Amino acid sequence: MLDFPKDGFNALTAAEIARRVSAGEATAEAVVRDCLSRIEAREPTVRAWAFIDPDHAIAQARALDAGPVRGPLQGVPVGIKDIFATADMPTALGSPIHAGRRPAADASCVALLRAAGAVILGKTVTCEFAGMEPGVTTNPHDPGRTPGGSSSGSAAGVADGMMPLALGTQTGGSVLRPSSFCGIVGFKPSYNAINRQGLCFAAESLDTIGLHARCVDDIDLCAAALTGRDAEPGRKPDSPPVIGLCRTPMWQTAEGETVEAVEDAADRLAAAGAAVSEIVLPALFEEIPAARETINCVERARGMAFEWNTARERISPRLRVSIEKGLSIGLDDYIAALETAAECRRQLAEICDGLGALLAPCVRGEAPEGLEETGDPAFQGFFTALHVPALTLPTHKGPNGMPVGIQLVGHFQGDRDLLALARWAWDALEG
Amino acid sequence: MLDFPKDGFNALTAAEIARRVSAGEATAEAVVRDCLSRIEAREPTVRAWAFIDPDHAIAQARALDAGPVRGPLQGVPVGIKDIFATADMPTALGSPIHAGRRPAADASCVALLRAAGAVILGKTVTCEFAGMEPGVTTNPHDPGRTPGGSSSGSAAGVADGMMPLALGTQTGGSVLRPSSFCGIVGFKPSYNAINRQGLCFAAESLDTIGLHARCVDDIDLCAAALTGRDAEPGRKPDSPPVIGLCRTPMWQTAEGETVEAVEDAADRLAAAGAAVSEIVLPALFEEIPAARETINCVERARGMAFEWNTARERISPRLRVSIEKGLSIGLDDYIAALETAAECRRQLAEICDGLGALLAPCVRGEAPEGLEETGDPAFQGFFTALHVPALTLPTHKGPNGMPVGIQLVGHFQGDRDLLALARWAWDALEG
Numbered sequence: 001m002l003d004f005p006k007d008g009f010n011a012l013t014a015a016e017i018a019r020r021v022s023a024g025e026a027t028a029e030a031v032v033r034d035c036l037s038r039i040e041a042r043e044p045t046v047r048a049w050a051f052i053d054p055d056h057a058i059a060q061a062r063a064l065d066a067g068p069v070r071g072p073l074q075g076v077p078v079g080i081k082d083i084f085a086t087a088d089m090p091t092a093l094g095s096p097i098h099a100g101r102r103p104a105a106d107a108s109c110v111a112l113l114r115a116a117g118a119v120i121l122g123k124t125v126t127c128e129f130a131g132m133e134p135g136v137t138t139n140p141h142d143p144g145r146t147p148g149g150s151s152s153g154s155a156a157g158v159a160d161g162m163m164p165l166a167l168g169t170q171t172g173g174s175v176l177r178p179s180s181f182c183g184i185v186g187f188k189p190s191y192n193a194i195n196r197q198g199l200c201f202a203a204e205s206l207d208t209i210g211l212h213a214r215c216v217d218d219i220d221l222c223a224a225a226l227t228g229r230d231a232e233p234g235r236k237p238d239s240p241p242v243i244g245l246c247r248t249p250m251w252q253t254a255e256g257e258t259v260e261a262v263e264d265a266a267d268r269l270a271a272a273g274a275a276v277s278e279i280v281l282p283a284l285f286e287e288i289p290a291a292r293e294t295i296n297c298v299e300r301a302r303g304m305a306f307e308w309n310t311a312r313e314r315i316s317p318r319l320r321v322s323i324e325k326g327l328s329i330g331l332d333d334y335i336a337a338l339e340t341a342a343e344c345r346r347q348l349a350e351i352c353d354g355l356g357a358l359l360a361p362c363v364r365g366e367a368p369e370g371l372e373e374t375g376d377p378a379f380q381g382f383f384t385a386l387h388v389p390a391l392t393l394p395t396h397k398g399p400n401g402m403p404v405g406i407q408l409v410g411h412f413q414g415d416r417d418l419l420a421l422a423r424w425a426w427d428a429l430e431g
Numbered sequence: 432m433l434d435f436p437k438d439g440f441n442a443l444t445a446a447e448i449a450r451r452v453s454a455g456e457a458t459a460e461a462v463v464r465d466c467l468s469r470i471e472a473r474e475p476t477v478r479a480w481a482f483i484d485p486d487h488a489i490a491q492a493r494a495l496d497a498g499p500v501r502g503p504l505q506g507v508p509v510g511i512k513d514i515f516a517t518a519d520m521p522t523a524l525g526s527p528i529h530a531g532r533r534p535a536a537d538a539s540c541v542a543l544l545r546a547a548g549a550v551i552l553g554k555t556v557t558c559e560f561a562g563m564e565p566g567v568t569t570n571p572h573d574p575g576r577t578p579g580g581s582s583s584g585s586a587a588g589v590a591d592g593m594m595p596l597a598l599g600t601q602t603g604g605s606v607l608r609p610s611s612f613c614g615i616v617g618f619k620p621s622y623n624a625i626n627r628q629g630l631c632f633a634a635e636s637l638d639t640i641g642l643h644a645r646c647v648d649d650i651d652l653c654a655a656a657l658t659g660r661d662a663e664p665g666r667k668p669d670s671p672p673v674i675g676l677c678r679t680p681m682w683q684t685a686e687g688e689t690v691e692a693v694e695d696a697a698d699r700l701a702a703a704g705a706a707v708s709e710i711v712l713p714a715l716f717e718e719i720p721a722a723r724e725t726i727n728c729v730e731r732a733r734g735m736a737f738e739w740n741t742a743r744e745r746i747s748p749r750l751r752v753s754i755e756k757g758l759s760i761g762l763d764d765y766i767a768a769l770e771t772a773a774e775c776r777r778q779l780a781e782i783c784d785g786l787g788a789l790l791a792p793c794v795r796g797e798a799p800e801g802l803e804e805t806g807d808p809a810f811q812g813f814f815t816a817l818h819v820p821a822l823t824l825p826t827h828k829g830p831n832g833m834p835v836g837i838q839l840v841g842h843f844q845g846d847r848d849l850l851a852l853a854r855w856a857w858d859a860l861e862g
Contacts (some may be wrong), residue, residue: 087737104532111736192636192769193735201628228733229762301628301660306518329662335844338623389554413766 001183001394001403002132002140004161008034009050014076014164014218015233018117019062021075028061028075032119035077039162045143045368046160047136048153050082051089052122060119073225074117079157079166079212082123083150084110084132085198093200094126094135094150097311107198109167109209109226111295116225121163124153126373129304130169134374139181145367148178149374150202151212155182158212165222166212171202171296173363173380176212176392176407181367181375182189182392183394185422187211188217189381189415190386193224205338206292206384216422219391223415232329232416236424240273241356246409248360249286250378255365257398262361265395265406271389272428279358282347287340289378292339292385294329301326337406340384345412348386352411357421362407366398379407391417391422395429432614432645432825432834433571435592439465445507445595445649446664449548452495452506459492459506463550466508470593475575478567479584481513482520483553491550504656504694505548510588511598513554514561514581515541516629524631525566525581526559528742538629540598540640540657545722552594555584558805560735561600561633562624564747565805570612572833576798579609580805581633582643586613589643597643598651600729602633604794604811606641607823607838612798612806614825614834616853618650619811620846622818625657634730636769637723637815647853650822654846663847667855671704672787678709678842679791680717681809686796688829691781691793696826696837696860700790703859710789713778718771720809723816725760725768732757776843777835779817784840788852793838797829820846822853826860 009017009031020026024392036054043049057077064075085103092098105111109304110120122188125135127150130175134322138387139145140160147156151168155178158166168175170188179186187210194209201207213219224231247254254262270276301323306321307315315323352358361379368375384389389412391407408425410418440448440462451457467485488508495506516522516534523529536542541551556566556580561599568583570576571591578587582599586609589597599606601619610617626641632638640657644650648664655662676697678685685693701707732754733740738746739754746754783789792810799806803836814821823836828830839856841849 098535102533104529104534106737108734108736111740112733115736117742155436187544195730195736196635197632197734198737201626204627227762228729228758298659299626302543303539303628305539305546305626306629309542309546327659331658339844380497413770 003160010034010037010038010161012164013215014073014213015221017076017164018072018074022069023185028064028119029058029073032057032061032077035121035163041258046138046140046156047247048157048160048162050092050123050125050153056088057119057121064117069117071116071225072221072231073113076165077121077163078113078118079121079124079154079163080110081151081154081168082126083169083200084167086110086120086123089123091123093332094128097307097314097317105198108195112226124157124166124197126150128316128319129200130174130209131319132374133318133323134371138371139402141183145369145402146181146371146374148181148286148367150174151178152374153359154212155179155184155186158214159184164213164218168210169199170208170210170308170380170384171206172384175212176362176380176390177375179212180363180403180405182393185213185216185219185394186389187223188384190224190389190413193415201303203296204303205295205299208384213425216419216426220419228396234423235420237356237420241421241424242275242354243269244279244352244355244358245276246281246358246360248379248382249281250382251361253364253378254361257365257396257404258361258363261396261406262359269425269428279351283349284340284347285344288344288382288385291337291340292335292381295341297322297326298329302334304362332421345386348388349412357418358409360409360428362392362405366400366402383409388412389418391418391429393422393426437467438833441465441469441592441594444646445504445594445644446652448507448595449503449505451668453500459495462506463488463492463508464544466552466594473593477569477571477587479555479558479588479593481584481590482564483556487519488550488552495548495550500548502547502656503652504544507596508548508552508594509544509549510555510594511541512582512585512599513557514600514631515598516686517541517551517554520552520554525559528738528745529679536629539626541629542842543657548781555588555597557581558583559747560631561602561605562750562803564749570798572614576800576833577612577802577805579612579798581605582609583805585643586610586615586617589645590615592721595644595649597811597827599641599643600630601639601641601811601815602637606643607793607821608806608808610643610824611794611834611836612685616644616647616650616825617823618654619815619821620654620704621820621844624846632734634727635734636726636730639815642776647850647857651850665854666851668851671786672852673706674700674787674832675710675783675786676707676852677712677789677791677862679810679813680712681720681813682792684795684809685792688792688796688827688835689792692827692835692837693790697790700856710782712782715771715778716775719775719816722768722771722810723812725765726772728753728757729760729765732854746835778830779819780843788849789840789843790818791838791840793823793836797833797835814840822849824853824857
């Protein structure tokens, strides 16, 4: 992880912040002020924020400090990807078309965070409509490299110590890729696990709300608040897990550092006691990348009908290409793609029976140089299309010292067990 | 169907309106004016509209008349359930909390209708947040009876001849029940068939955008425009279909007129050449009503977190009970309900292999007297939870002369084949 100064509240975990604020050992205001100081120092370089109003963040914190403890995220500052509606801040969706727009209501996940005691710190930079056209954010490890996308500001801000938690969304690889590029933990839950009211869709049968944090326990704390369960800090499997090493059909696109990360992780997890075996997926899974692209483009084209019809010239050329592709795909091909994905989900459930998780590549390699591209979503998008929960851990480094994550993939609706296994894996790889 | 005056353009089918306007045989303005005349005459009784601005509707029509033909719905006036965002009209969601609210963008389905040449006539009355708390609409056949809900104004307006087409949504039975009660054709496509960008969710893993019309061809015309395919007017199966008579686990709740409608339809479809056999669903399907209720309440509670936290006192007592129930249900029970529904979907696909469609009860019986309840969603909600396309045809009458529909249920993603079969069934039952 990035070696940012650790002397402020902003460097604490979300769990520790909530504990201290709830216990009266710290004020939410002091926590927010430390986050704002870090942002003030680093924002000119990192550019993680689409909107932030320090006074409004402090006012939220003071309101929390003046009342009773609201919930398990008491006083925790959270960054919200600017693809979620917020009633008290603009919601621009990374597009000039919606610049300055103020929704009437919070997205449900934002409202649930507030009810749990979180401070909504601000709106983080998103790629245009959560797609592939970058925003202005840089990688906090190297401002000449992409932070990944589309949840660029959320991942960069958490990695940089601006806040301990952020919301993202993943349609292809928009949570796990920037998390891996920025060297943090990223979690895409099972499809439909976190309510999407108030989310601007990219492709609604893929879009999944995800989380960025610097440790698994913080992911769990936030996921618990959003899904109405208790957090399970420190929970691990009762015995060393059975892990399937799944190179995926895109393995040949992995760069050296990702090959090394995945194989090293497999070796060390095995050394720690895991039963690791190679899983080769059936040939049908080779159709997933094309099916995902079809679903993504068709649903993108439909979902953006308003912008397409009223403000086409203010959509980026890159996104226009996706929409045009979506418009050119016939309904039968779209339905066939949905059916391919559904059939692979059924097969994956059988293949993973008896496994604790899959270990897979997360990214091609280190964050690429330049800010014009956010990287290849193939390894992340593969599992997004399969609707299974996936998590990246910042376990490795590439040849330029940039972070390279591994990906752990769980059973559909087995989110809590995946988090438990991820804690075990983290200890095995970093402990 | 209601015997309203047939001398205006408002009495035509959507297909005939589009044909005439496209051919220059009628203007969109003249069509809209006839709709507005009907509305002026009947709105004090039917109360179908949450918002309608005659000048704005006429302005849209004039703009269409001044330009080239836009698409297959050229000049067709459409009513939009007030649960969809519209950029040029308020979107109140049937709730005082959102009264007068103006979204920045159209819902994608509204934008797609405009692109196809439709005139967005106005916003139709919805139950509060598309739930069970009624709006002010009455049944056009009898103002002392409920029109059903939650797509109350959409169904009542189409039935009353105010417009030929309307958008609705179905989470339980919100398209098919009001369609049956008002004596029109109602269609709930396969889950996810029509893009939901800009829809306020009731329960997102159930919510399905549906259509109200007075004939199957108009349903097809509109569904085609919303899903990027060509309409198939008049298409029927090549040979008489194989139909499964599915009484459902709730059969004992059916009133006499529904028992008679279903059994009479089965007899007459068989007489017309269909192979009709009884389908008894496995015991697991008896769990669908409870699973649907669990999913509905949990997702409702999450999706309304903003309103719950900021304006609880302006939520109706009935809806508050649903939210409180949702908040009381544990995550494991919710996931179990989702898994029950998913397993029943898998089983239903096998059971229906070789069948053209299921014939099922649509409603308990006639629209009940009174406006305080919108009727029982059980028969419609059963198939909503199964994600399969379902359609009601206004084929029968109850003891008070009120309409009683039958329900035809297709294969998941087999929407076009269901519409084809419905045309055949309509001819067999009404031709």
